[in-house]
Amino acid sequence: MIKKYRMIYDENLCIGCQSCSIACRVENNVSDSFFRLQVRMETRGIFPSLSMQFSRHACVMCENAPCVSVCPTHASFQTKDGLTHIDERLCISCKYCIVACPYEARFINPHTKAVEKCTFCFENRVSKEILPACVSICPTEALSFGDLNDKNSTVSQKSHKNYFTFPKEHLRTFPKVTLIPHKKGIKS
Amino acid sequence: MMNVWGNMAQYEAIAWSWEIAVYLFLAGLSSGSTIIGLLVKWNRHERNTYSIWDAMIKSGAITAPVSIFLGLMLLIFDLGKPFSFYWLFLSYNFNSVMTLGVLFLLIYTPTVIVFMVLVFEQTFVKYRAYILIEWLIDYIKSFHHYSKIIEYFLFATALCIGAYTGFLLCAIYAIPMWNSPILPILFLTSGVSSGIAVNILIGLLFFKSTMSEESVKYLLVLDLRVILTEIPLIGILFIGMGYEGGDSLVALKDALSTGLWAFIFWFGVIGVGLLLPLLTVIIALKSHVYRVGYIWMNSIVVILGVIMLRYYIVYAGQIYTGQ
Numbered sequence: 001m002i003k004k005y006r007m008i009y010d011e012n013l014c015i016g017c018q019s020c021s022i023a024c025r026v027e028n029n030v031s032d033s034f035f036r037l038q039v040r041m042e043t044r045g046i047f048p049s050l051s052m053q054f055s056r057h058a059c060v061m062c063e064n065a066p067c068v069s070v071c072p073t074h075a076s077f078q079t080k081d082g083l084t085h086i087d088e089r090l091c092i093s094c095k096y097c098i099v100a101c102p103y104e105a106r107f108i109n110p111h112t113k114a115v116e117k118c119t120f121c122f123e124n125r126v127s128k129e130i131l132p133a134c135v136s137i138c139p140t141e142a143l144s145f146g147d148l149n150d151k152n153s154t155v156s157q158k159s160h161k162n163y164f165t166f167p168k169e170h171l172r173t174f175p176k177v178t179l180i181p182h183k184k185g186i187k188s
Numbered sequence: 189m190m191n192v193w194g195n196m197a198q199y200e201a202i203a204w205s206w207e208i209a210v211y212l213f214l215a216g217l218s219s220g221s222t223i224i225g226l227l228v229k230w231n232r233h234e235r236n237t238y239s240i241w242d243a244m245i246k247s248g249a250i251t252a253p254v255s256i257f258l259g260l261m262l263l264i265f266d267l268g269k270p271f272s273f274y275w276l277f278l279s280y281n282f283n284s285v286m287t288l289g290v291l292f293l294l295i296y297t298p299t300v301i302v303f304m305v306l307v308f309e310q311t312f313v314k315y316r317a318y319i320l321i322e323w324l325i326d327y328i329k330s331f332h333h334y335s336k337i338i339e340y341f342l343f344a345t346a347l348c349i350g351a352y353t354g355f356l357l358c359a360i361y362a363i364p365m366w367n368s369p370i371l372p373i374l375f376l377t378s379g380v381s382s383g384i385a386v387n388i389l390i391g392l393l394f395f396k397s398t399m400s401e402e403s404v405k406y407l408l409v410l411d412l413r414v415i416l417t418e419i420p421l422i423g424i425l426f427i428g429m430g431y432e433g434g435d436s437l438v439a440l441k442d443a444l445s446t447g448l449w450a451f452i453f454w455f456g457v458i459g460v461g462l463l464l465p466l467l468t469v470i471i472a473l474k475s476h477v478y479r480v481g482y483i484w485m486n487s488i489v490v491i492l493g494v495i496m497l498r499y500y501i502v503y504a505g506q507i508y509t510g511q
């Protein structure tokens with residue numbers, strides 16, 4: 001059966017510990033000073049009413065993916081499960097997809113010279129029914145991952161209970177990564 | 189910059205840099221000089237008594253293949269994997285403007301080369317190596333009853349090349365300055381403008397004997413009109429970004445007011461590239477004398493302006509995305 005993958009990032013639970021970012025590097029052998037995933041933080045407000053805002057930056061696996069439609073050689077392609085991947089052999093490294101991605105998710109691998117990005121750890125984990133490295137390591141369970149077609153999965157459960165936003169929703173890319181936005185706000 | 193979450197260099201890098209800007213210029217120039225060569229041929233030729241080919245047609249026939257060739261070389265060597273470029277010909281994605289561009293280039297490049305060979309046949313005949321291509325030329329000449337159709341075809345492909353460079357950027361909705369339907373028209377017009385300037389320069393340098401004052405004047409008047417079209421087009425591009433609101437509006441404000449790129453826009457693109465040529469063309473046409481000095485100066489500033497417009501759109505577009 002076709003999967004409907006979903007990753008949920010709860011900004012309220014994130015503590016900015018960077019475990020996911022490091023797990024990603026190790027799992028996927030990401031080259032030094034390049035990132036498939038970053039969790040950035042920003043302090044908002046005026047002392048003493050401060051609050052921390054965390055944001056996750058990685059490929060959001062667009063359903064309507066601009067990287068796929070611009071790629072001249074089909075090196076960037078979409079599987080029937082709706083995940084976008086890169087065929088390194090076909091990639092001529094024209095960087096068209098890098099400028100086309102609204103989420104700054106892509107970069108050139110300095111060794112292979114092909115484009116690289118988050119894969120949801122598809123080949124190495126998800127296809128073997130193991131959670132992506134970032135999700136499985138998160139100590140606060142700010143990340144959850146699963147199949148929306150499976151009514152008992154954590155993501156299905158969470159989807160019923162929470163208010164979501166999609167990153168850059170107005171672009172109509174229909175990401176598979178959704179956010180539970182920061183609720184606390186700043187006390188003034 | 190180093191943060192808790194790591195190095196930001198990858199996010200700040202400019203993916204498409206000067207090679208792309210120069211390629212966009214060269215492709216536009218190639219298309220523009222073909223268009224201008226053909227316009228002169230169609231509109232001015234009967235009145236020209238010096239030679240069968242007016243200098244403007246000759247310059248167009250040289251500029252078009254040379255600039256598209258240089259542009260293609262740049263484009264290939266800008267690839268992170270230059271030697272894998274053959275995949276472009278093996279695996280097509282018709283949704284991608286880049287694939288469409290490859291197809292247009294596959295048609296356009298050989299056609300302009302044929303055009304060049306025909307225009308310079310007399311020159312080529314003098315060389316020994318001509319024997320090697322003689323059969324080809326004779327073969328091509330056997331189609332001469334269709335010459336008008338071939339010219340129209342060349343004109344149409346030149347229009348496609350000029351416009352596609354704009355669509356290439358226009359398809360990218362992540363970048364507010366590029367995601368505008370005005371861009372293809374703007375690139376086409378400014379390509380024509382650079383075609384006029386380069387054709388005149390090459391004509392002055394190499395084909396002075398067949399240069400007719402009439403066609404130069406015709407081109408200067410045309411250039412005046414092209415520049416007068418370009419100014420509102422740039423205006424519309426930015427007005428569109430403004431009305432779009434959100435990120436676009438922020439990008440617009442940043443791109444027109446901050447740093448080096450705002451300077452390049454106001455001083456280079458607008459001042460040097462559009463207002464200065466406007467002034468010189470008006471003076472040159474008003475004084476009714478064929479002053480080579482003005483024409484030189486006019487052509488050079490136009491070319492500089494067109495190059496700077498490409499640089500500005502490529503860089504400022506990527507830097508100022510309103511986020």
Ligand code: SF4
Nearest residue numbers: 059060061062067101
């Ligand atoms: S986030 Fe970027 S890389 Fe990922 S699918 Fe969307 S456009 Fe492609």
Ligand code: SF4
Nearest residue numbers: 071091092094095097
């Ligand atoms: S860089 Fe590679 S994956 Fe990206 S558009 Fe070009 S060929 Fe496709």
